[in-house]
Amino acid sequence: MDEATLRTTRSAHLGTGEIGTEVRVAGWVATRRDHGGVIFIDLRDASGVVQVVINPEEHPQIAETAHALRDEYCISVLGTVRERPEGTVNPDLPTGEIEIGATEVTVLSPAAPLPFQIDDRSEVDEVRRLEYRYLDLRRPRMAANLRARSEALHAMRSGLAEQGFLEVETPTLVKSTPEGARDFLVPSRLRRGTFYALPQSPQLFKQLLMVGGVERYYQIARCYRDEDFRSDRQVEFTQLDIEGAFWGQDQVLASLEPVVASVVGALRGESVATPFPRMSYSEANGRFGTDKPDIRFGMELTDLSDVFAATGFKAFAGVLKTGGLVAGINAGSLELSRAGLDGLVERAQELGAKGLVWMVVEDDGALRSPVSKFLTETELEAVRDRLGAASGDTLLMVADEPATTRRILGVLRVDLGQPDGHEELAFLWVTDFPVFEVGADGRLVPAHHPFTAPADVEDMEKNPESAVSRAYDLVLNGTELGSGSERIHDPETQARVFRILGIEDEEAEFRFGWFMRGLQYGTPPHAGFAVGIDRLIAILQNEPNIREVIPFPKTQTGLDPLTASPGPVDDLQLEELGIELRLEVRSALDGEAEVEESAE
RNA sequence: GGGGGCGUGGUGAAGUCUGGAGUUCACGCCGGCCUGUCAAGCCGGAGGUCGCGGGUUCAAAUCCCGUCGUCCCCGCCA
Secondary structure: OOHHHHOOOOHHHOOHHHOOOEEEEEEEEEEEEEOOOOEEEEEEEOOEEEEEEEOOOOOHHHHHHHHOOOOOOEEEEEEEEEEOOOOOOOOOOOOOOEEEEEEEEEEEEOOOOOOOOOOOOOOOOHHHHHHOHHHHOOOHHHHHHHHHHHHHHHHHHHHHHHOOOEEOOOOOOEOOOOOOOOOOEEEOOOOOOOEEEOOOOOHHHHHHHHHOOOOEEEEEEEEEOOOOOEOOEOOEEEEEEEEEEOOOHHHHHHHHHHHHHHHHHHHHOOOOOOOOOEEEHHHHHHHHOOOOOOOOOOOOOEEOOOOOOOOOOHHHHHHHHOOOEEEEEEOOOOOOOHHHHHHHHHHHHHOOOOOOEEEEEOOOOOEEOOOHHHOOHHHHHHHHHHOOOOOOOEEEEEEEOHHHHHHHHHHHHHHHHOOOOOOOOOEEEEEOOEOEEEOOOOOEEEOOOOOEOEOOHHHHHHOOOOOEEOEEEEEEOOEEEEEEEEEOOOHHHHHHHHHHOOOOHHHHHHHHHHHHHHOOOOOOOEEEEEEEHHHHHHHHOOOOOHHHHOOOOOOOOOOEOOOOEOOOOOHHHHHHHOOOOOHHHHHHHHHHHHHHHHHO
């Protein structure tokens, strides 16, 4: 088979310039309009669509073939490019001024009746789309997203190559370091009883590349985290991973900004102002109640603690007495029913609030609220004033521990105020993250990861809970696109961080000894970042979830409907690995198989 | 681990609240007619155990219980 025997040009490359020339095109039957006599075929290939005309009077030998064509048949057509007759030009089609008068039609492959139509006009159940992903990829939406993804990767690679970055591949079978997310494990056959893990990120390898004298590294890296799915989370995802030696935060941000901007340019044809604005972690939390603020809209948090300093309203007074925070947002004109307002209260409770105070501003300025009767006129007036209340506005207040108050109002703010699409792009660097957070069990956990450099080592040991790090996030429209930091480059500081985290020297040696040894050999100060590519492209393509920009994604329960993966394996395979399934697991699998058999 | 939405011919939806014959709409599929359409048009036809299991009832797509799948959210995601 030679391409020249199947086609000599691409559909979308044809125009009035080719009129009179004989061409051969190949592709898929997008639509077929059979008039009994003349038959029109819209032939689609990767470049676009061109109209093929079959006239049985001129070429009776191909009429039968053409009549039998069905949607999505793969065909090759020989014919002559000609101007369309007057009045039949299609201005909606890039090739709409011309058509191909067919002299020969060859069916390369017929297509079975389709499970869904190859167009964007109807929403098809996503599992069905994934089961037939190869057909889904022919639809304009997915074809455009695949193309966009490719262009984004290309823009990243060329932008980083220009800056002298070296693309280095790190392994995807690595040592399990049970920190943070759950690892995917891969059993070793040659060393039975031991396991590789799939990498959660190339973090330690890229740091060792800095030790290895690779001064500027990047990789388009596949990463794996065995945690529950979300619309912006798959267990397997792709990040743009970079690291630079002799760098600090400013060099990292300055290197990434033009790369991200060129991706936006490639996908949207618009320019993004650089440098991106920056905001500290504490400012972001104070103003927006989150470390990933969507700054496309206001509705900022207002501290009302002083207003209620001497309040008789017990719910607020109690919280304030124990160092809590009373804050509010003005959600604007929501026009919610009582049930709608109750829904907000439920949402707040779902997020962990003890309660939510709502107030609706009446036409006369009065505040309609279940708690109005507990508040003085002075307090109500101050609330109106501080929140800039206008007639019809809904005001929401939360009283709790400061972090809880901010977090809940931050989520409600996004629920109620966030713009629907992503027409506008608001990039933001959030800087000066804390080194540690207090985990659920009361122990300190890294706010980013344990290799993040503290701003001040002495301060970190004295006040670990409030210590600031050299870590930063990139945020786009309220979505965290990625994070990075200046890294710890001396082994002693690294050991001190591990100790604060409760990882004793012996354990640190067992888990990270291989890495810490590397730090002993003249490690340059270094810093880096990782950008979530799936999220970035999804937002730029205005897609509601990252599955739309991943060629073969998984469902929320980790199933790939196309391959029915994950699936059971042979006993022989398990035996080679020295693995035996627990009885209840095995019988659950057998039960499933029986159910499937009896269904047939 | 928890909360919620959804599941109806091949596809998308309506019907479910308020039980009464598998009813309807659009697309697709099959056949016929049709020589300038471009989401072609016209005529005809086929196609569904209403996700699955159980219960209530004279009667269940509809009410109840359970279960499976899926999506969204909380937890989780160094």
